Amino acid sequence: MQQVASPAFKSCSDCPIRHRAVCAKCDSDELELLEDIKYYRSFSAGQTVMWAGDHMDFVASVVSGVATLTQTMEDGRTQMVGLLLPSDFVGRPGRGEAAYTVTATSDLVMCCFRRKPFEQMIGTTPHIAHRLLEMTLDELDAAREWMLVLGRKTAREKIASLLSIIARRDALLGLAPPGKELQFELPLTREAMADYLGLTLETVSRQMSALKRDGVIILAGKRVVTVPDMDRLMTEAGDDSDGGYLV
Amino acid sequence: MQQVASPAFKSCSDCPIRHRAVCAKCDSDELELLEDIKYYRSFSAGQTVMWAGDHMDFVASVVSGVATLTQTMEDGRTQMVGLLLPSDFVGRPGRGEAAYTVTATSDLVMCCFRRKPFEQMIGTTPHIAHRLLEMTLDELDAAREWMLVLGRKTAREKIASLLSIIARRDALLGLAPPGKELQFELPLTREAMADYLGLTLETVSRQMSALKRDGVIILAGKRVVTVPDMDRLMTEAGDDSDGGYLV
C-alpha cells in the first residue's frame, strides 16, 4: 500500500511547508524534537489513506498533493467535509480513531507524527499548541463558509464558489501567472466536486458547461480552468466581490 | 439594548457552566485572574447580540439560554452556522471583528471576557489554551457532521437529524425524564430550524407534520416534542442507531 518515502528535501528547515504547517512557530530545538517522532509516507493518486473508524496512531501534515476528508452514509451517499492541501493538518490529538475517510486525490506526501509523543508535545510546547489552535479555528471558519454554500446556494453558485476558492488559493500561493486573467488546474474529478458541493456529477458537468458557454470560465481540457474576470466569477458565486476579509 | 446583569450565582465556583466552559480546567488562581477581566451581559429572546462585521472587544461563554450564529447573503438568504448552548464559546481570539451575526433565541446570559487580556491569558495559561483547542475541535466535528446533513440528506432526514441532536443533548444533560420515552422543548422557531437545515419554513412545517402523522414524534403545542422510540428517530435521520461514537 503506502510507502515510507524520503522526500526531496533533507530536513525540516528545508521543508516546503515549514512556515505554514503545525510546526510553523517552532524554533530549531523544537523541530529537533519533532524530527524524532516523525516519518514520511507517500500515497499515489486514488489511494485511501485511512478509513473512517480505523485505528490511528499518528497525526500528520500534508507536505505535497491533495487529499479529501469524506463521510459516507450506509446507503453510499458521500459528502466531502474537508479538502486537505499542503500544510493542512490531519487527525485529532486525543482521538485514536479516524472520524473520516482520507483519500489521496493526487500523489500525496504526508509528514506523520507518532500520536502519543505528539500529544505530549502539545502539552509541553506552546508553539505547537498555539499554531494548532489557530489552524483549527481557520478550519472551522472554512467549514462554516462551506455550510452556507451547501445549505443556501444554487448549483451554479456552488460551482462558481468552488472555482473561486481554488482560484483565490492558487493566486495567493503565487502559483498563478500575473495579469488579470487567472488560470489554474482543478485538483478534483467531477465526482469529487459533486461530493464537495452536495450535487450529482451530472449537475456538476452541466453547470461547468453552462459557465463555459456563458464565458465565465474557459476550459482547456477537463481540468485546466481560465477565469477571464475574477469579479464576474465572484458575482456568479453569490459573494460580493469586495467580501472576503479572510482569504 | 443589552444590560449588564448580575446572574443568580455569586462567583465562578458556583457557575453552572464551571466544568464545561472554556474555564473548565482552570484552578482557583486562574479563575481569580478571569474574574478580573469578566463581566456579564443579558439579552432577551429575539435580540441581536452582534452583527457580522461589528467591532468586538470581547469573547464570551454562554451561561444560560440559546443563541445562533448566522451568515446572510446580500439577497437575504440565511444559513445558521452554529447553535450556541450553555458553556459554548463565542468569538475568536485574535480577531476584532465578528464573522457572524449572533442572535439570542431565548433569554440569554453571557459571561464576557475583555478580548485583549483574554488573548494574553491564552499565552500564559495552558489550561485555557488547551480547553479552547478541545472545544474548537469539537465544534469542527459538529460542523462537519452538519455538512453531511446539509449536503446529502433529504428534508425528512434533516428534520429527524436536528430532533435527534437536540434529544441526545438534553438526555445527556439530564434534562429529560428517565424511561425510554424522551421529551424535550425545541429551542428554535420553525424559521430558525429552516435556517439551520437549509430548508424553507414551509418544508420544515410539512416534514414535522409528516413525522407526527407517522408516529415518529408526538407534538404537544408547537414546541414540545416527545420521541416514543429514539432508535426509530435515528433511523429516520439516516444515522445508524449504533453510530455516534461522539455524543
Add this chain to the structure above:
DNA sequence: CGTAATTTTGATTGTAGTCAATCCCCGTGG
C-alpha cells in the same frame, strides 16, 4: 488501436421551493 474510465448531453421524474390562503395561539383593548 481498443477498452475502460470519465465526462457530457438528453429525457424524464420527483423533491423541495414559491406563492397564497388559512389557522392557531396569545395578548390587548374595547
Add this chain to the structure above:
DNA sequence: CCACGGGGATTGACTACAATCAAAATTACG
C-alpha cells in the same frame, strides 16, 4: 367577556431546479 390583531405555524396548489435513468462522446491508458 369577547372582538381584534399579530406572529408563528400549517396546509394547499403549482412550479422549478436538481436528481435520476440512459446513452453518447471524449479522454486516458495499456
